[in-house]
Amino acid sequence: MSSDGVPTWDEVAREHGRFMYQVAYRLTGNTDDAADLVQESLLRVRKGLESYRPGSLEGWLARIVTNVFLDEVRRKRRRPTEALPPDPDRVLPGSPGADEASTELSREVQDALATLPEEFRVAVVLCDVADLPYEEIGRATGVPVGTVRSRIHRGRRMLRAALEGAWS
Amino acid sequence: MIARRAAPAACVLVAAAAITAMVVASVAAVKAWAAGPGPGGGRGEQLVDAAERAVREYAFSGVVAVEWYESGRKKTERVPVHDDDGMLQLGTTTRVMTDGERTLVRESDGWTVLWGGHVATGQRPSPEAKYDLNVTGRVLVAGREATVVEAREERTGALRERLYFDDATNLMLRREQIGSGGRVDRAVGFVTLTAPTTIATRRAASPHPTHVAQPKPVTEVGSAYRAPRTVGRGYHLVDAYEQPGGGVQLYYSDGLFTMSVFEQRGPLDESALPRGGRDETIGGRRVRVYETPGVDTIVWGANDVAYSCVTDAPRPDLVAALDALPAARGRGALGSLAHFVLAPFSWD
Amino acid sequence: MTGRDRGLPEDVLSAYLDGELSAHERAAVERELAASPSWSAILREVREVRAAVRGLPVPEPPEDVFERVLREPVGVASGSTRRRVLGPWRWAAGGAAAAAVVVAFAVPSPHRVTPSVPNQVDSHVTRASLTQDPIMELAPVGQPVRFGH
Numbered sequence: 001m002s003s004d005g006v007p008t009w010d011e012v013a014r015e016h017g018r019f020m021y022q023v024a025y026r027l028t029g030n031t032d033d034a035a036d037l038v039q040e041s042l043l044r045v046r047k048g049l050e051s052y053r054p055g056s057l058e059g060w061l062a063r064i065v066t067n068v069f070l071d072e073v074r075r076k077r078r079r080p081t082e083a084l085p086p087d088p089d090r091v092l093p094g095s096p097g098a099d100e101a102s103t104e105l106s107r108e109v110q111d112a113l114a115t116l117p118e119e120f121r122v123a124v125v126l127c128d129v130a131d132l133p134y135e136e137i138g139r140a141t142g143v144p145v146g147t148v149r150s151r152i153h154r155g156r157r158m159l160r161a162a163l164e165g166a167w168s
Numbered sequence: 169m170i171a172r173r174a175a176p177a178a179c180v181l182v183a184a185a186a187i188t189a190m191v192v193a194s195v196a197a198v199k200a201w202a203a204g205p206g207p208g209g210g211r212g213e214q215l216v217d218a219a220e221r222a223v224r225e226y227a228f229s230g231v232v233a234v235e236w237y238e239s240g241r242k243k244t245e246r247v248p249v250h251d252d253d254g255m256l257q258l259g260t261t262t263r264v265m266t267d268g269e270r271t272l273v274r275e276s277d278g279w280t281v282l283w284g285g286h287v288a289t290g291q292r293p294s295p296e297a298k299y300d301l302n303v304t305g306r307v308l309v310a311g312r313e314a315t316v317v318e319a320r321e322e323r324t325g326a327l328r329e330r331l332y333f334d335d336a337t338n339l340m341l342r343r344e345q346i347g348s349g350g351r352v353d354r355a356v357g358f359v360t361l362t363a364p365t366t367i368a369t370r371r372a373a374s375p376h377p378t379h380v381a382q383p384k385p386v387t388e389v390g391s392a393y394r395a396p397r398t399v400g401r402g403y404h405l406v407d408a409y410e411q412p413g414g415g416v417q418l419y420y421s422d423g424l425f426t427m428s429v430f431e432q433r434g435p436l437d438e439s440a441l442p443r444g445g446r447d448e449t450i451g452g453r454r455v456r457v458y459e460t461p462g463v464d465t466i467v468w469g470a471n472d473v474a475y476s477c478v479t480d481a482p483r484p485d486l487v488a489a490l491d492a493l494p495a496a497r498g499r500g501a502l503g504s505l506a507h508f509v510l511a512p513f514s515w516d
Numbered sequence: 517m518t519g520r521d522r523g524l525p526e527d528v529l530s531a532y533l534d535g536e537l538s539a540h541e542r543a544a545v546e547r548e549l550a551a552s553p554s555w556s557a558i559l560r561e562v563r564e565v566r567a568a569v570r571g572l573p574v575p576e577p578p579e580d581v582f583e584r585v586l587r588e589p590v591g592v593a594s595g596s597t598r599r600r601v602l603g604p605w606r607w608a609a610g611g612a613a614a615a616a617v618v619v620a621f622a623v624p625s626p627h628r629v630t631p632s633v634p635n636q637v638d639s640h641v642t643r644a645s646l647t648q649d650p651i652m653e654l655a656p657v658g659q660p661v662r663f664g665h
Contacts (some may be wrong), residue, residue, distance in 0.1 A: 013582045013585070014582075015435060017577065017581070017582045018454075018574065018577060021575065021577040021581065022574050022575060025575040026569075026572065026575075031575075031578060034575070034577075035577065035578055035581045038577070038581060038582075038585075039581065039584065039585040042582070042585045043585065056471075057471075057472075058471060106572055106573055109568050109569060109572060110572065113569070124569060125569075127534060128566055128569040128570045129569065129570075129572070131570075133534075133536065134531070134534070134536050149527050149528075149530060149531050149536070150525075150527045152527070152530050152534070153526065153527035153529065153530035153531075153562070154527070156530060156562050156565045156566060157558075157561075157562065157565075159565045159568075159569070160561050160562070160564070160565045163565070163568070407643070409639075409643075411639070417636075417639055417640075417643075419640070419643050419644075426640070426643075426644045428636070428639065428640035428643070430631060430636050430639075432629050432631060433629070434628055434629035435628050435629070436628065436629065436630070436631075437628030437629060437630045440628070440630040441630060441631070441633070442633050442634070445633075449573050449574060451570070451571055452570060452571050452572050452573055452574055453574060454574055458633055460637065462637075462641055463637060463640060463641065465633050465636065465637060467631055467633065474629045474630070474631050476631045476633065476636050478636050478637055478639075478640040478641075479640075491567065491570060491571070
């Protein structure tokens with residue numbers, strides 16, 4: 001790291017790439033989209049490093065991943081695309097190559113996450129996967145802390161309802 | 169003139185600690201279960217008196233076997249021990265001496281004293297809050313008749329420990345930690361024990377130490393660190409220390425098992441960690457695990473702090489503790505307060 | 517009296533679990549939890565879900581995810597060209613370039629720290645063996661350990 005506390009792009013990819021991928025995977029629910037999301041995010045990181053001021057690096061990175069994710073969500077809403085034909089070379093989510101310890105329960109929780117509307121999914125993932133404090137989540141998503149709290153709580157209650165069948 | 173230096177690298181202390189504790193724990197253990205109502209109540213009173221005498225009055229020597237698992241394979245080591253004047257000595261050539269208050273380690277240039285008793289300022293929680301202790305039978309250990317005491321987690325009924333006390337002297341002869349499926353995950357016990365005799369001579373003077381190596385007890389930790397009062401299932405913060413090389417040690421106990429959490433500022437350099445560890449996923453995070461006879465050490469880094477957890481706790485307790493450690497994934501340092509204050513603790 | 521009557525919104529339960537409340541607010545929540553079985557039930561459910569998400573395993577990224585993007589020239593446009601540029605491809609430079617990337621990953625930063633695991637084990641077991649009170653005192657069992665380097 002340089003003396004002013006700003007990491008190099010290499011360092012970000014090397015030391016924080018897995019963290020970014022973890023957030024991306026829980027937001028998107030599958031390996032391919034997570035990989036695309038991380039790569040796009042890293043490109044934005046490279047551009048953004050010039051103006052980055054040292055602080056919570058993981059908070060900043062999570063913010064970028066979130067913004068790229070939401071941009072893509074908005075883009076898809078504006079221009080619906082057709083599903084691509086199935087590609088036998090793609091690694092399917094849930095296969096051993098994609099996940100470590102891909103248990104049934106993990107799959108259920110991930111699938112339940114995917115059913116949440118994006119703003120609730122982002123709030124829950126940034127809290128429980130990226131482990132950011134509410135203040136950071138508010139900065140990452142551009143909403144007040146009170147809204148963050150409400151989205152996290154409602155997101156968790158929705159998740160619980162979605163998992164009801166699996167757990168009862 | 170006593171000079172300060174870093175603690176020695178060789179870990180012979182582990183054996184000293186274990187065996188001292190085993191011997192001295194006779195008193196504590198029987199007091200703990202004798203205090204409560206239970207099948208062993210009346211007999212407990214006699215054992216308490218006898219145990220107190222045993223610790224102060226008996227000289228013994230023998231061989232202790234230590235058992236543990238590493239990467240799924242069972243391992244055993246044997247250590248000769250010797251105590252003829254109240255000072256427990258380990259090994260064929262004496263390198264470690266301890267009387268439960270001070271531990272002395274012999275190094276190339278003299279003796280180093282580690283951890284004088286005054287650094288243990290905190291009180292552990294009573295094991296009765298979490299565990300039930302009951303006499304369950306009698307067996308032979310090292311050829312001697314011994315009473316078996318079991319410690320079960322109150323909440324789940326899970327068996328966690330088995331302790332064996334010598335019927336003749338009340339010395340603790342063996343301690344077993346029981347894991348899932350009833351497997352003995354760790355054990356230390358006498359395999360041979362010469363018939364303990366009353367100590368004839370007064371304790372010889374301890375060697376004069378030429379070095380001191382012990383961390384400094386503190387009541388505050390810097391803003392980069394986290395010091396939760398409790399972690400996991402019933403592990404309470406007992407003491408906190410500043411480490412000689414920087415960083416802090418937080419010492420937790422649930423009354424039966426103990427756990428130290430070490431925190432050190434700076435991104436973790438995984439490539440420089442010692443060999444012999446194994447990468448694992450615990451509670452959703454990637455960690456490096458070192459299994460040793462006495463304890464497991466779990467190392468990970470998050471948000472520019474390097475964490476280690478050194479513990480003999482059963483795996484479910486460890487998972488719960490890691491999950492509860494707020495800094496295990498880290499929260500941003502932005503806006504954090506200047507210090508965490510560790511107030512005096514109290515147990516309900 | 518329910519939480520609503522007291523003016524406490526239900527989402528304070530999540531903030532409570534996440535450690536986002538002041539001591540004063542925590543005390544208010546705990547009073548309410550003691551008085552309200554329905555709130556306790558909600559807390560239990562939310563705690564379970566929170567733990568389930570936090571317990572999700574860390575997913576393993578595909579091997580070449582970072583390698584690829586690190587080889588990207590600066591100034592690549594995002595958007596519609598994204599998929600083509602970041603799709604699977606082969607570099608003509610191949611092995612040497614990949615090796616250079618791997619080596620770059622392995623060099624440690626001078627500012628990193630390495631916990632001294634043997635010393636930490638020593639510190640813990642020594643502290644654990646100190647007897648201070650008649651409460652059960654059982655230090656970790658053990659034996660000389662050696663760490664390679």
